[in-house]
Amino acid sequence: MTPVHGGSPGDADNWVDPVTNLAVLSVVDLKLNLGGVLHRQLPRHCFGPLVHEMTHHWCFHSAVGNALACLSLRIRRRAFLLDGTEASELALLDDIIRYDTAMEMLRPLAEGLALFAEFDMRPGQTKVRSQPMLWTWLLFTGRDSEHDEESDAPNDASFNKMDFDVFRIIYDSRLSAEFLARKENLLVQPLDVDAGGYLAGYLTLKQFWPQACDRSDLFEDADFFFAFMKSWFYDDYGLVATLLDPGTVMIDSGNAIAGYLHQRFNDFLAADLAPIAREFERGEERSTPSGNSFTEREFDRPLLTDEEIARAGRERHQALVSELTDDNPDPALQALSHMDAWTLAQRETMCLASVPARIETNSKNRVTVYLEEVPMLGGPGVDGGVPGNEDGTLQIFFSPTFGYVALVASIGDRIAFLHFLGDLDEEIQKQFLGYNVDSQAIIDIGRRSREAVANVLDDANHGHKVDNWRESLAKRVEALYAAGATLAVDAGQGDAVREAMRRTGVWKIVGRNADLVRALALVGLAGSVGALSRSEELFATHGLDHDASMQRLMELGERTGMRLVSRAGKLFVGNV
Amino acid sequence: MATSETQLRIPGFTRLEALEIQEAAGEDAVEIVDKPANPGQFRELATAAILLWKFTPAILTVVAAIIARRKAAGPIKITVDKTRKGKTEHYDIEITKGGKESVVSSELVKQLAEIVEKTSSALKDA
Numbered sequence: 026m027t028p029v030h031g032g033s034p035g036d037a038d039n040w041v042d043p044v045t046n047l048a049v050l051s052v053v054d055l056k057l058n059l060g061g062v063l064h065r066q067l068p069r070h071c072f073g074p075l076v077h078e079m080t081h082h083w084c085f086h087s088a089v090g091n092a093l094a095c096l097s098l099r100i101r102r103r104a105f106l107l108d109g110t111e112a113s114e115l116a117l118l119d120d121i122i123r124y125d126t127a128m129e130m131l132r133p134l135a136e137g138l139a140l141f142a143e144f145d146m147r148p149g150q151t152k153v154r155s156q157p158m159l160w161t162w163l164l165f166t167g168r169d170s171e172h173d174e175e176s177d178a179p180n181d182a183s184f185n186k187m188d189f190d191v192f193r194i195i196y197d198s199r200l201s202a203e204f205l206a207r208k209e210n211l212l213v214q215p216l217d218v219d220a221g222g223y224l225a226g227y228l229t230l231k232q233f234w235p236q237a238c239d240r241s242d243l244f245e246d247a248d249f250f251f252a253f254m255k256s257w258f259y260d261d262y263g264l265v266a267t268l269l270d271p272g273t274v275m276i277d278s279g280n281a282i283a284g285y286l287h288q289r290f291n292d293f294l295a296a297d298l299a300p301i302a303r304e305f306e307r308g309e310e311r312s313t314p315s316g317n318s319f320t321e322r323e324f325d326r327p328l329l330t331d332e333e334i335a336r337a338g339r340e341r342h343q344a345l346v347s348e349l350t351d352d353n354p355d356p357a358l359q360a361l362s363h364m365d366a367w368t369l370a371q372r373e374t375m376c377l378a379s380v381p382a383r384i385e386t387n388s389k390n391r392v393t394v395y396l397e398e399v400p401m402l403g404g405p406g407v408d409g410g411v412p413g414n415e416d417g418t419l420q421i422f423f424s425p426t427f428g429y430v431a432l433v434a435s436i437g438d439r440i441a442f443l444h445f446l447g448d449l450d451e452e453i454q455k456q457f458l459g460y461n462v463d464s465q466a467i468i469d470i471g472r473r474s475r476e477a478v479a480n481v482l483d484d485a486n487h488g489h490k491v492d493n494w495r496e497s498l499a500k501r502v503e504a505l506y507a508a509g510a511t512l513a514v515d516a517g518q519g520d521a522v523r524e525a526m527r528r529t530g531v532w533k534i535v536g537r538n539a540d541l542v543r544a545l546a547l548v549g550l551a552g553s554v555g556a557l558s559r560s561e562e563l564f565a566t567h568g569l570d571h572d573a574s575m576q577r578l579m580e581l582g583e584r585t586g587m588r589l590v591s592r593a594g595k596l597f598v599g600n601v
Numbered sequence: 602m603a604t605s606e607t608q609l610r611i612p613g614f615t616r617l618e619a620l621e622i623q624e625a626a627g628e629d630a631v632e633i634v635d636k637p638a639n640p641g642q643f644r645e646l647a648t649a650a651i652l653l654w655k656f657t658p659a660i661l662t663v664v665a666a667i668i669a670r671r672k673a674a675g676p677i678k679i680t681v682d683k684t685r686k687g688k689t690e691h692y693d694i695e696i697t698k699g700g701k702e703s704v705v706s707s708e709l710v711k712q713l714a715e716i717v718e719k720t721s722s723a724l725k726d727a
Contacts, residue, residue, distance in 0.1 A: 038644075040639070040642040040643060040644035040645065040646040041642070041643050041644075042642060042643075043641075043643060045613050074645050076647050077646075078643075078645065081643045107683075132643075135643055136643065136646075139643070140646070206615050207646070209615055209616075209617040209647065210615035210616050210617060210646060211646060212617070213616045213617045213620055214616060220635065221616070221644075221646075223646050262619060309688075471641065472641075479685060507637065528617075531621060532617075532620055537620070537624050538616075538623070538710075539617055539620070539621040543617070
């Protein structure tokens with residue numbers, strides 16, 4: 026048998042590392058799209074992959090995301106500091122269990138949120154706009170945030186110009202053949218979470234959404250629900266407090282974190298969400314861009330989290346940041362502290378695109394950037410530039426927090442040319458010069474760190490405890506999301522539906538009929554942009570019979586208990 | 602699974618397309634190869650590849666129909682592998698013209714058949 030290759034060179038390869046928050050995106054081709062980037066008008070086909078990764082970046086740049094990143098850096102540090110004692114080994118293994126537990130419990134949710142952004146997010150009637158929504162506006166619509174500030178204030182309750190511009194991108198994308206293929210692809214993914222938990226996480230959110238709508242009208246706004254769910258889990262200092270609780274160790278730590286997250290899901294389903302949703306909306310109105318130092322950033326929006334516990338979470342997080350970044354008399358640890366401090370600071374930025382370039386610096390430190398021997402960019406080099414003509418990289422960075430776009434030409438990790446689009450505080454510009462822009466080097470450091478920790482684990486006296494924990498954790502994650510994804514399935518039919526969906530999603534539920542999967546995807550996409558009244562026309566475009574498909578899906582829902590579509594007056598609505 | 606030493610590997614299918622082929626061609630004719638998840642990364646939902654183990658005209662017609670339905674029909678990359686004594690040799694081939702949208706192109710079926718035929722012969726001669 027042929028060994029399984031990775032993706033072919035033509036396959037999309039877009040991903041985010043949760044520790045460094047490094048994004049690797051192949052979807053934006055700078056040779057073709059540099060002009061679009063400069064004018065903040067990325068092509069529409071980038072929307073799906075980009076909003077997916079932007080959502081990951083947004084989630085990981087949060088209270089929980091930052092705490093997990095710190096924990097991961099401490100794992101590396103503790104592996105480095107192992108001194109052969111049982112205490113140092115257990116401290117390391119304890120951190121590994123904590124990190125793995127939270128990461129694996131949250132992974133399907135993270136993918137579910139990213140897919141919700143692709144397939145369901147759209148501007149609504151509340152005053153809340155999620156970050157991926159705002160970034161879509163900044164990167165796709167050719168708008169300039171400062172220029173439009175007065176007329177297009179994001180909190181304007183009316184369906185303003187900003188909403189219209191974003192909605193147009195979303196509308197066109199969702200009704201494209203490309204998006205139909207993306208949604209079809211999702212619906213037949215395994216429900217089992219061992220393949221990444223895409224479908225389980227997405228369906229869990231889709232099942233939670235109507236539950237939320239039943240308790241507050243605010244959730245009718247898809248973007249409000251999206252932003253709320255992100256905050257419910259990722260801005261929760263209660264989870265941070267449990268994650269970094271010094272009162273637990275090893276399996277007890279894992280049980281506490283898994284138990285906390287399980288309860289958090291249950292709390293969402295049981296809580297009186299109406300007052301919490303109103304408070305969330307008010308909090309979003311008050312929110313302003315945070316400070317420019319990661320130690321000062323505030324992710325303060327406890328939703329149904331006890332104030333005392335949230336305070337403990339903040340303190341423990343701050344203590345961990347200090348442990349990692351404070352000056353240290355030991356030169357090796359000082360170097361590690363320096364590296365960790367920059368890693369944490371840099372998590373805020375997102376690299377949108379990268380392309381090999383030739384970088385020419387003349388004797389007056391003027392830089393010209395060539396793509397395939399065509400001069401594309403030029404200007405004064407950064408201070409201390411060295412005359413020469415070298416192979417390097419042109420990259421585009423985006424700051425979700427500050428809203429800037431930076432063009433960076435670098436040779437290895439040395440920045441030769443840096444240009445910001447938009448006015449920017451000088452201090453932030455200076456800080457950028459300290460960032461490591463060599464993505465490959467960052468990837469290599471991460472890989473080496475993981476390998477080093479894996480080797481330590483192999484040799485550890487208590488390593489088997491981590492292995493055993495991982496095994497039991499996988500079952501808990503599976504059970505949690507399988508239940509969430511089939512929340513609305515009729516009583517008594519849940520087990521059969523979950524079994525049918527384990528490896529091929531809705532495929533068996535719809536009688537292995539590709540046209541019905543396609544119909545289900547299409548009705549869901551049409552509903553996501555309020556185009557249900559166009560359903561028949563859209564179905565005809567794709568060679569599908571609307572009425573027959575909907576009728577069949579309704580019948581299958583009755584039979585299996587998994588109601589994939591439902592009726593709303595004369596229209597049919599997709600539920601997945 | 603393996604009924605032939607020669608396999609046709611076509612990347613870039615959605616999982617639904619791959620399941621569709623599997624449904625029509627039989628489970629022993631096709632294997633779906635999902636892009637492996639990397640535990641250290643959070644990635645976009647990837648497309649799958651199919652490994653085709655049987656090359657009857659009926660099966661190739663189904664594959665061609667899927668390719669033809671795509672709007673962006675070309676180029677499509679195909680790898681033909683032959684596994685012999687544990688070693689795999691492979692040829693990368695590009696179909697530069699797909700069929701028209703929604704049309705099962707007999708030309709495309711012919712192209713696929715020719716690819717299998719030619720490559721198998723080439724490998725036999727190698």
